[in-house]
Amino acid sequence: MQVNRLVATMRANLKGNLNMENTYNQVEIERKWQKRWEEDNLYKVNEHSDRPKWYALTMFPYTSGDLHIGHWYAMAPSDVHARFKRMQGFNVLHPIGFDAFGLPAENAAIKRGIHPYQWTMKNVENMRKQLKTIGAIYDWDREVITCQPDYYKWTQWFFLKLYQHGLAYRSKAPVNWCPRCQTVLANEQVLANGTCERCDEPVVRKDLEQWFFRITKYADELMQHEGLDWPERIKTMQNNWVGKSTGTDISFELNIPGVEEKEIRVFTTRADTVYGVTFMVLAPENPLVEKITTPDMKADVEAYIAKTRRFTEIERLSTEKEKDGVFTGAYVTNRLNGDKVPVWIADYVLAGYGTGAVMAVPAHDERDFAFAKKYNLPVKVVISPPDWNGAPLEAAYTDEGKMVNSAQFDGTPNKEGIGKVAEFLEEKGWGKRTISYKLRDWLISRQRYWGAPIPMIYCQKCGIVPVPEEELPVLLPEDAEFKPTGESPLKYCASFVNTTCPECGGAAKRETDTMDTFMCSSWYFLRYANAHIDTAAFDKEAVKYWLPVDLYTGGAEHAVMHLFYARFFTKAIRDMGLIDFGEPFIKLFNQGTIISNKQKMSKSRGNVVNPDSYVSRLGADTVRCYLMFVAPWEQGGDWNDNGIAGINRWLNRVWKLATEAYTPNNVDEEEFRNLQRIIHQTIKKVTQDIDKIRYNTMISTLMEYTNYLGKVKDNGSVSQKDWEEAVKTLLLLLAPSAPHLAEELWLQTGHKYSIHNWKWPEWDETLAQDEEIPIIIQINGKTRDKVTVPASITEEEAKEIILAKPKVKTYIEGNEIIKIIYVPKKLLNLVIK
């Protein structure tokens, strides 16, 4: 006894500031079972099974080098769900791998002289070791690492496929350039404030020849989420990103001697306001600007364009910025009413949207109104506000009204007018109904080393020539130099750049840009089906069996990046006939963020929680259960050392319950029925909660069950056999959440290895029913009393019992009962006066 206490004390002291005592050695048990499971290949998966398949995928981690608590928060609860499905009889694929290309590896190379490959693989090794401590059912045979040649060979192969199908093209375009990362970025990687997603540096515009994927071809399909069980907000974000709007292209007559173009086309959603056009605005980048600018305005226009270019994206995109512009000296004619209107340029018109030109209707557009006021341009009302007396407007009128000053359309409600004007324009050949999208094609070129090289060759004679499939992979050269200038090492690597043309055999140069890493993650879920196949990117049969992913979990930050690209990719290769489904992820679930001290974890705040230190003191099971218990998974939670202590206490109680001797005493038939009912109610609630991904209430249900069993044990009120059955159920229900503890106790309570191959318990609805139920008694809606009655009670019987209660009588006395509301098995409300 004395010795035990002393050992316990010493152990408690070792735990430092976490003052907890343990009745069992979690860490040792976990190590033991992890080793055994691995030796036995317990979690190895194959496609030859008569069980239904279940593909549970967690977004794979980037090889940052350390598995932090955020990774645990993403992975541990996913594993619980996957284990649950497995016990329920599904053939579960729950793979893991690494997103291994990307800038940090290259920065490490520049800074510390380590080759990106070495840096990355060292991180993989470390993270793999850490990942194994979670005790997940990962089948490590299926691990994929995107920077390995056997993987990126196929990333390059997909590039060639997209190229062959006209979905990859090269084009010169104004692109987002991050001066710090020394590379271009996709639109999706530029934050709302115009800074780089990676390093927060302001992004600038550059004109560069780049590779694009034609994601816009799938704009409409990407807005469709039918049959997908996805969070509404992700679907909304994706749809906003596509930004579809229906409108009309309208041609304005341009007649300038010596200028080839005879029209300027604008895109508008408000064709009903076309009679109110008083000027036109072109984007400064619009190629027409140079041609139409009159000699006397040339200097002003050029100065304005130069100024625009100097602005960073932040400044240009700021809605705060006052709208300014300059007149080009040119005029166009509004074909509908013959009005000659001046053509201006202004940076609030975007080159990349619509036609890069807008018709300005200051009376009915706030931006145009502000611009007109600033430059004293006329405002012409064509949609009448209610009770409008013809006075000049104080502000733009953007609501509905009847059309005025609009020739034959006068009197038409403006909403109707949109279609009527468009129809008229089409008849005359002056316009055409069109659809515009905000979505731009996906820019995939990166001027970096650490990515999959774009498999293209430039030949003086033959032009752009794809690398033949049989020559893949185009390997990254090992002798590249990483200079602090930040320029792409590939550009200056002669052994890489110089090659021969596959077509003519002459000297040629390789493309030195590599692919956006989102390309690697756009197809990794296919590779998991068979990670070893070396004759194809993916195993057609295995993909047919496993895909699509049944449950995909990860952070919401990927809404318009990874998730969007992966969907595009899936649709593109479906149309190539490579697969027969168009959506990769059936159900999507976004977990929240785990924070600490009410703040985001960061090194500078010093509030980073290191999972390893908790795992090595309290065990993975404790950390797993705590992460599930702390808050609803989709919401995210605040890490708290006191909170995890509570979980530790609970698991210790479970241990004692299962290992300490049980002594029946006063065995009671009624107690048995209570126990049986609670067992079935617990199975029901736990099963439904895991199904609905409500882990926090699932854990609290298990705690309640544990607390109840504690009382049963103290009383010894059920037989030995019934007690053992009750404990067995607890262990089975606990198995997905605390797999090591459950396995250990399973053996210690005399069951056969392994609990994880055991069937998930099922509940019997009849046995779960309460025999007696409380009826709430309300007087005028206020709870006044409560009565316990048999569940089968009729309304008449219940009323009789309740109205006979002395306490109820005191309330009724001297009053009139107006109404009696009876809700079976719940309450009775007496409305009295």
Added chain:
RNA sequence: GCCGAGAUGGUGGAAUGGCAGACACGCUAGCUUGAGGGGCUAGUGAGCGUAAGCUUGUGAGAGUUCAAAUCUCUCUCUCGGCACCA
């Protein structure tokens, strides 16, 4: 500015039309122990009361209902997304 989510004890949260605060944390008291830690038992929204009990209470205000944390409207605040998209 627009769109979406949210606001419940000292804390994390539970309850989705029917007993508000399950389950935990923390706190208080008692027991156990050589002290500390740990463990166990009881209590714990607030106010009044020795108690039974009463009153009050889910961001603010109004409404629907026999009954509202839950449904409707208005407002405040917090978080997330979008933001010159013509």
